[in-house]
Amino acid sequence: MEKFTAVILDFETTGLSPGYGDRAIEIGAVLIRNNQVVDRFQSLMNPGKRISGFIEDYTGITNEMLSKAPSAAHVMEQFASFIAGHNLVAHNASFDRRFLDAELSRIGRTRTREFACSMLAARRIYPDAPSHRLETLVSHLGLQTDGLFHRALADAEMTAQLWTAMIGEIKGTYRLKEVSFDLLQSLAGVAKRAVPAYLERVAVGQ
Protein backbone atom coordinates (compact mmCIF):
# COMPACT_ATOMS: atom_id res chain seq x y z
CA MET A 1 0.00 0.00 0.00
CA GLU A 2 2.77 2.38 0.94
CA LYS A 3 4.16 2.43 -2.58
CA PHE A 4 0.91 4.06 -3.74
CA THR A 5 0.87 6.60 -0.90
CA ALA A 6 2.64 9.95 -0.83
CA VAL A 7 2.49 13.40 0.73
CA ILE A 8 2.50 16.13 -1.93
CA LEU A 9 3.73 19.34 -0.33
CA ASP A 10 4.49 22.96 -1.13
CA PHE A 11 6.24 25.69 0.85
CA GLU A 12 5.83 29.43 0.53
CA THR A 13 9.02 31.08 1.74
CA THR A 14 10.74 34.42 2.24
CA GLY A 15 13.06 33.75 -0.70
CA LEU A 16 15.00 31.13 -2.56
CA SER A 17 17.76 30.03 -0.27
CA PRO A 18 17.59 28.68 3.29
CA GLY A 19 21.38 28.74 3.25
CA TYR A 20 21.19 32.54 3.11
CA GLY A 21 18.67 32.86 5.90
CA ASP A 22 15.39 32.42 4.03
CA ARG A 23 12.56 30.81 6.01
CA ALA A 24 9.31 29.01 5.34
CA ILE A 25 6.16 31.10 5.86
CA GLU A 26 3.47 28.59 4.85
CA ILE A 27 3.21 24.84 4.36
CA GLY A 28 0.45 23.07 2.45
CA ALA A 29 0.23 19.35 1.81
CA VAL A 30 -2.13 16.59 0.78
CA LEU A 31 -1.86 12.89 1.51
CA ILE A 32 -2.80 10.75 -1.47
CA ARG A 33 -3.53 7.05 -1.31
CA ASN A 34 -4.32 5.15 -4.50
CA ASN A 35 -4.79 8.46 -6.36
CA GLN A 36 -7.28 9.81 -3.84
CA VAL A 37 -6.67 12.73 -1.50
CA VAL A 38 -7.32 11.32 1.97
CA ASP A 39 -5.89 14.05 4.22
CA ARG A 40 -4.72 17.67 4.12
CA PHE A 41 -2.39 19.95 6.09
CA GLN A 42 -2.10 23.73 5.85
CA SER A 43 -0.66 26.41 8.08
CA LEU A 44 0.98 29.78 7.93
CA MET A 45 4.09 29.98 10.11
CA ASN A 46 5.75 32.98 11.69
CA PRO A 47 9.34 33.13 10.42
CA GLY A 48 10.44 35.59 13.08
CA LYS A 49 11.27 38.30 10.57
CA ARG A 50 9.50 40.58 8.16
CA ILE A 51 8.93 39.45 4.58
CA SER A 52 9.61 41.62 1.54
CA GLY A 53 7.02 43.46 -0.50
CA PHE A 54 7.81 41.15 -3.38
CA ILE A 55 6.83 38.06 -1.34
CA GLU A 56 3.69 39.80 -0.07
CA ASP A 57 2.68 40.51 -3.68
CA TYR A 58 3.75 37.10 -4.98
CA THR A 59 1.89 35.04 -2.36
CA GLY A 60 -0.77 37.35 -0.96
CA ILE A 61 0.62 36.51 2.48
CA THR A 62 1.21 39.70 4.46
CA ASN A 63 3.37 40.60 7.43
CA GLU A 64 0.19 41.20 9.40
CA MET A 65 -1.04 37.66 8.65
CA LEU A 66 2.29 36.19 9.73
CA SER A 67 2.39 38.23 12.94
CA LYS A 68 -0.70 36.29 14.07
CA ALA A 69 0.57 32.90 12.85
CA PRO A 70 1.98 30.16 15.07
CA SER A 71 5.75 29.83 15.21
CA ALA A 72 7.58 27.85 12.55
CA ALA A 73 8.80 25.47 15.26
CA HIS A 74 5.25 24.71 16.40
CA VAL A 75 3.98 24.16 12.86
CA MET A 76 6.93 22.02 11.84
CA GLU A 77 6.43 19.71 14.84
CA GLN A 78 2.88 19.08 13.64
CA PHE A 79 3.97 18.73 10.04
CA ALA A 80 6.70 16.25 10.95
CA SER A 81 3.96 14.03 12.40
CA PHE A 82 1.82 14.50 9.25
CA ILE A 83 4.57 13.29 6.90
CA ALA A 84 5.92 10.53 9.15
CA GLY A 85 6.34 7.30 7.21
CA HIS A 86 5.30 8.76 3.85
CA ASN A 87 7.18 9.36 0.66
CA LEU A 88 7.22 12.98 -0.47
CA VAL A 89 6.50 14.81 -3.73
CA ALA A 90 6.96 18.44 -4.72
CA HIS A 91 7.12 20.48 -7.92
CA ASN A 92 10.82 21.26 -8.35
CA ALA A 93 11.48 19.12 -5.31
CA SER A 94 15.06 20.30 -4.81
CA PHE A 95 13.61 23.62 -3.63
CA ASP A 96 11.06 22.25 -1.14
CA ARG A 97 13.51 19.57 0.05
CA ARG A 98 16.03 22.23 1.07
CA PHE A 99 13.42 24.17 3.04
CA LEU A 100 11.90 21.05 4.64
CA ASP A 101 15.30 19.80 5.74
CA ALA A 102 16.32 23.26 7.03
CA GLU A 103 13.10 23.80 9.02
CA LEU A 104 13.21 20.24 10.44
CA SER A 105 16.84 20.78 11.40
CA ARG A 106 15.86 23.88 13.40
CA ILE A 107 13.63 21.71 15.63
CA GLY A 108 16.17 18.92 15.89
CA ARG A 109 14.42 16.53 13.52
CA THR A 110 15.37 14.93 10.23
CA ARG A 111 13.52 13.76 7.15
CA THR A 112 13.42 10.00 6.83
CA ARG A 113 11.73 9.40 3.48
CA GLU A 114 12.51 10.00 -0.15
CA PHE A 115 11.48 12.94 -2.34
CA ALA A 116 10.22 12.67 -5.90
CA CYS A 117 9.99 15.65 -8.24
CA SER A 118 6.82 16.21 -10.28
CA MET A 119 8.64 18.69 -12.52
CA LEU A 120 11.36 16.22 -13.55
CA ALA A 121 8.70 13.57 -14.17
CA ALA A 122 6.55 16.02 -16.18
CA ARG A 123 9.48 16.98 -18.39
CA ARG A 124 9.66 13.33 -19.42
CA ILE A 125 5.96 12.50 -19.61
CA TYR A 126 4.88 15.77 -21.27
CA PRO A 127 8.00 16.76 -23.26
CA ASP A 128 5.96 18.98 -25.59
CA ALA A 129 4.24 21.08 -22.90
CA PRO A 130 4.75 24.84 -23.46
CA SER A 131 6.67 24.94 -20.19
CA HIS A 132 6.93 22.80 -17.09
CA ARG A 133 5.92 25.44 -14.57
CA LEU A 134 3.12 24.14 -12.36
CA GLU A 135 0.70 26.84 -13.52
CA THR A 136 1.36 26.09 -17.18
CA LEU A 137 0.99 22.33 -16.77
CA VAL A 138 -2.31 22.77 -14.92
CA SER A 139 -3.63 24.85 -17.82
CA HIS A 140 -2.11 22.61 -20.52
CA LEU A 141 -3.66 19.48 -19.04
CA GLY A 142 -6.99 21.10 -18.15
CA LEU A 143 -6.65 20.18 -14.48
CA GLN A 144 -9.20 21.45 -11.99
CA THR A 145 -8.19 24.70 -10.30
CA ASP A 146 -9.83 27.37 -8.21
CA GLY A 147 -7.57 29.94 -9.83
CA LEU A 148 -5.45 30.46 -6.72
CA PHE A 149 -1.70 30.11 -7.25
CA HIS A 150 1.31 30.66 -5.02
CA ARG A 151 -0.48 29.61 -1.87
CA ALA A 152 0.81 26.42 -0.31
CA LEU A 153 -2.29 24.24 -0.12
CA ALA A 154 -3.61 25.34 -3.53
CA ASP A 155 -0.28 24.53 -5.16
CA ALA A 156 -0.03 21.21 -3.29
CA GLU A 157 -3.53 20.26 -4.47
CA MET A 158 -2.61 21.06 -8.08
CA THR A 159 0.68 19.19 -7.81
CA ALA A 160 -1.32 16.20 -6.53
CA GLN A 161 -3.61 16.46 -9.55
CA LEU A 162 -0.58 16.62 -11.84
CA TRP A 163 0.91 13.60 -10.08
CA THR A 164 -2.22 11.48 -10.53
CA ALA A 165 -2.61 12.71 -14.12
CA MET A 166 0.91 11.49 -14.90
CA ILE A 167 0.12 8.11 -13.35
CA GLY A 168 -2.97 7.88 -15.55
CA GLU A 169 -1.05 9.01 -18.62
CA ILE A 170 1.66 6.37 -18.42
CA LYS A 171 -0.82 3.69 -17.33
CA GLY A 172 -2.86 4.36 -20.45
CA THR A 173 0.00 4.81 -22.88
CA TYR A 174 2.07 1.83 -21.78
CA ARG A 175 -0.75 -0.35 -20.45
CA LEU A 176 0.85 -0.60 -17.04
CA LYS A 177 -1.20 -2.37 -14.38
CA GLU A 178 0.14 -0.14 -11.63
CA VAL A 179 2.34 2.93 -11.28
CA SER A 180 4.12 3.28 -7.95
CA PHE A 181 5.86 6.24 -6.30
CA ASP A 182 9.16 4.49 -7.01
CA LEU A 183 8.44 4.24 -10.73
CA LEU A 184 7.60 7.94 -11.12
CA GLN A 185 10.58 8.87 -8.97
CA SER A 186 12.87 6.69 -11.08
CA LEU A 187 11.95 8.60 -14.26
CA ALA A 188 14.14 11.49 -13.09
CA GLY A 189 17.16 9.25 -13.60
CA VAL A 190 16.17 8.23 -17.13
CA ALA A 191 17.29 10.30 -20.12
CA LYS A 192 14.33 11.95 -21.84
CA ARG A 193 14.69 10.10 -25.10
CA ALA A 194 15.06 6.77 -23.27
CA VAL A 195 11.79 7.14 -21.34
CA PRO A 196 9.46 5.35 -23.81
CA ALA A 197 11.72 2.28 -24.02
CA TYR A 198 12.15 2.32 -20.25
CA LEU A 199 8.40 2.33 -19.62
CA GLU A 200 7.84 -0.36 -22.23
CA ARG A 201 10.33 -2.58 -20.39
CA VAL A 202 8.51 -1.92 -17.12
CA ALA A 203 5.20 -2.85 -18.76
CA VAL A 204 6.61 -6.14 -20.03
CA GLY A 205 7.87 -6.88 -16.52
CA GLN A 206 4.39 -6.39 -15.09
Added chain:
DNA sequence: TGCCAGGCCCTCTTTAGGGCCTT
Protein backbone atom coordinates in the same frame (compact mmCIF):
# COMPACT_ATOMS: atom_id res chain seq x y z
C1' DT B 1 14.74 46.83 0.64
C1' DG B 2 17.10 44.06 -2.36
C1' DC B 3 20.09 40.84 -2.66
C1' DC B 4 21.37 35.95 -1.94
C1' DA B 5 20.95 29.31 -4.62
C1' DG B 6 21.15 25.01 -6.81
C1' DG B 7 19.98 21.02 -9.64
C1' DC B 8 18.60 19.69 -14.18
C1' DC B 9 19.20 19.80 -19.09
C1' DC B 10 20.32 21.41 -23.67
C1' DT B 11 23.92 22.66 -26.92
C1' DC B 12 27.33 26.22 -30.84
C1' DT B 13 29.31 20.50 -24.63
C1' DT B 14 32.43 17.46 -21.62
C1' DT B 15 38.79 22.25 -20.23
C1' DA B 16 31.24 25.69 -20.46
C1' DG B 17 27.49 28.57 -20.47
C1' DG B 18 22.92 29.68 -19.91
C1' DG B 19 17.76 28.82 -19.54
C1' DC B 20 14.34 26.60 -16.68
C1' DC B 21 12.00 26.05 -12.19
C1' DT B 22 11.09 26.87 -7.20
C1' DT B 23 9.96 31.85 -3.50
